[in-house]
Structures are given as structure tokens and as C-alpha cells.
Amino acid sequence: MPMVIMGDFNVTRYLSEHSSGSSLLTDDMKEFNSCISELEVEDIYSSGFHFTWTKSLKNPKCGKLKTLDIILINEEVMNSIPQANGIFLPYVISDHSPAILCLPHFMVDKPKSFRFMNFIADKKEFLPTVEKGWEDKHVWCSMYCLQKKLKGLKKELRRLSWSDGNIFDKVKHLKQELKTCQAQIDMDPHNANLREAASKLLVDYEAAKHDEFLILQQKTKIKWLSEGDKNTKGLFLFDFLGWIE
Template sequence: MAFDDFISDCELIDLPMSGAQFTWSRGYSQSRLDRFLVCPRWLDSLLELYQKALDHTVSDHCPILLDPKLESWGPTPFRFDISWLQCPKMEKRLGGWWVSAKVDGPADVVIGSKLRLLKERLKVWSRDRNNEGHNRKRWLLSRIKEIRVAVEAGLASKEEVGSLKEEYNSMLLQEEISWRQKSRVKWISEGDKNTKYFHGIASAWRRRNRIECLRVNDSLSYNKEEISKEITSFFQRLFIG
């Protein structure tokens, strides 16, 4: 109980473990004695962090590995980020892309083709926007600090600091909305400015939903190619027959 209180007081997190359910065994007794406990700041810098139980033969304890690597399972599906709607003239930009996509054919073919073209436009725009946004946020913070010093020295006006802070807060709001959507948290009201919380929830969802192993042909497989093939085959049988 004292150790549990220590873990709670220090806000330590017990990460999901793959490869085995127990880390110690002797005779008929089994228990999970070995584990990594990490602080939230680790998860802020390493979004994908897992414990993995390794094979053991002689010792009663199996070694565990703290793995920050995330294997690529292929391209991620496209999702519309509702924070994009906070960007200036976004609706006009979307309308222009939709009109500029010239497609002929039946209505269903036209709509499907236009949506695919719009998706590709959004992917390119989002990638460029993210790169520019990171640089812009760093510049804004640096500039705000410089102007604050100048204001104290009587060499600049407070209005200039206010306009920069307004732009910076707008960028933070867009980031908050984006992480709220990824976290799937629906019950917190708008404007809570708690991006770190949403960031943690989204990371927890990714760790919980990750498939480390799957039963393939009556045996557990950790091979990502076999797992991907089995999942694809399952849904093909389910939807195509």
C-alpha cells in the first residue's frame, strides 16, 4: 500500500506490456513483479513508448525492454481536423479547391473524384501549414519577449505586444481543438486550454489500440507483415465474402 501511494503521489505511469502477462514464475506461482514506471514528461517527449517482455530460460524473471520505437504499419488514414476551420478564409479555400476540380461523369463519380482531389489538396496544405506553424510559434514567442523588454524601456507600445499575443493564442486554440479531437474527449467544454491533458489522452488511445501480436493459424505472431495480411484477409472475408 505504501508503494502504491508512492506511485500515485509521484504521478508515475505503468505502461502497457506486450509479449507476456507475467514477469516472474516459480512452480505454479506467477506474478508481474518487474515493470517500468515513467513520469508524464517522458510521454510528452516519447509518444509511443512500450514495455516488451523478452524470452528467458534460466532466471525466474523475464527481462523487459523499454521500447520507444514504433514500427510503420503503412500510411495512416486521412482524417479531417476540425481545427483547420479556425484558419482564416478556410471555407473560401475549400470552396475554391472544390470548384477548381474539373471532373466529368455521373453525379456519384463526380462527387467521389472531387472528394479524393480535395483530400490530396488538404494533405499538402496541412503538411506545409504544420511546418510553417512550428516556426511561426517559435518566432512569436521570441518576438513577444523582445517587445516586452522594449516596452519596459519605453521603446515600444503595448498594442504591438497585444497583437502578437492574440495571434499566438489563436494558434494555441487551434492546437487545443486538434488534440481534443484526437483524444476523443467530448465532455469537456470549449476553451479549457488544457492541451497537455488532451495530448496525454490521445497518446493513451494509441498505446491501448496498438496490436502487438495476433493469433494467425492457431499460433501467436509478432510479425507485422503477417498481422497486416491476416487483418486484411479477415475484413475481405467479412465485407466481400
């Protein structure tokens, strides 16, 4: 079976994995290497930081570094995923370097969670779409039925979200059409057809602007929930300025 072992082992394998220290292998190092040999695993090819642990980030006089974090794989991994590799990132605020195991062409995409843009909840087609999806009968446990119904609704709600195309492009297009129509009315103020067309364009434009505002509002809340109060001072202002443009 393919096997990967990775993490902080609190002991190094080689003298080159110490920035300073003894010139002889310690008993712990010998025991660790013996254990690795028995498991028939070996270091994966890794890039990034060589020393994965620092004794003190805040002490400029401390230069003690070690390679305590490693990624070990067995021969089955090497044969089945020859492009597998590891990356050790900068410490930033930790005393350990974050380790990333990369498995190209092997990782399976996770199914996306159930979510939709809030603005479609105001559409007249929303409730009938949900009711239709909820009518599907599944003879199984309640949790399975819920999961199948939500999965079935995903496609329909996505279709409803895009029924009018890209809402941001639609707002720009309607705004330009409204400007053109109003300019024509200015040249021909008694044209009833132009006034009727401008009235309809205004209604469509305001509806599209409302949908755009709800989308931006939802995205702003999602970003705030992700980042919290850090670095978000100008977040809402940025989205609002983008909306009024």
C-alpha cells in the first residue's frame, strides 16, 4: 500500500540538518534512521526551506536551525505518483516551516458545497423551482433524502442565477442603452415610442442594479467572514465604489 508519513519528528537524520552542533550522530539520530529503514520509507524530493525549525524568530542572535519536519514516502508512492514532491514554506510567525505534500494528477476535486446567490430568492421563479425540487421522492434515510434534494436543486438554482446572463455586464449594457435612449428623447421630446422605451429600460436597469447590489453585498459578507476585522477597513468602500461605477 502507498504510505506517507510527515510531520515534526523532533530529531534530525543527518549532521547537515543542523546549522551548528556536534560532528557526530547522536543515539537518537541513529535510532530514528534505523526506524525509517525498517519502515522502508525515504525522504521525498522537497523544495523550499532546508531547515524547517528555528529556535527563536524574535532573537536576532539565535542562529540555531534544524530540519525536524520531513515527508517520508515508500516505494509504492514513488511508483504510482512519480511526480510527488514536498514544499517547505517560510516560518512567518511559527517556529516550524509549514509542509505541503504535492500529488500532481492524483488529487480528486472535492464536491462543492450547496450555495447560491441570494438575489435569486426575490425572483418569482425561485419558490416554484425549490418546490419542484422538493417533490422528488427518495426511499432512504432523512439525511440522504435531504442531500439528494439539495444536489438536484444545485443545477436549477445555478440556471436561475444565470438566466439573465452576467448581471454585471447586463447592468453596463442597460445603462448605456438608457443613456442612448434619453439622448434620443432630448433630440425628439414628443416621440411617444422613445419615452415608452426609456421607461422600460429604466425599470430593467433598476432591477438589474438591485440584483448587482445584492450580489456585492453577499460577496462582502463572505469575505468579511473569511478575514474578520483584519485588513478589511476599506473592503465595503471598495465594493460600494465598484457598485456605483
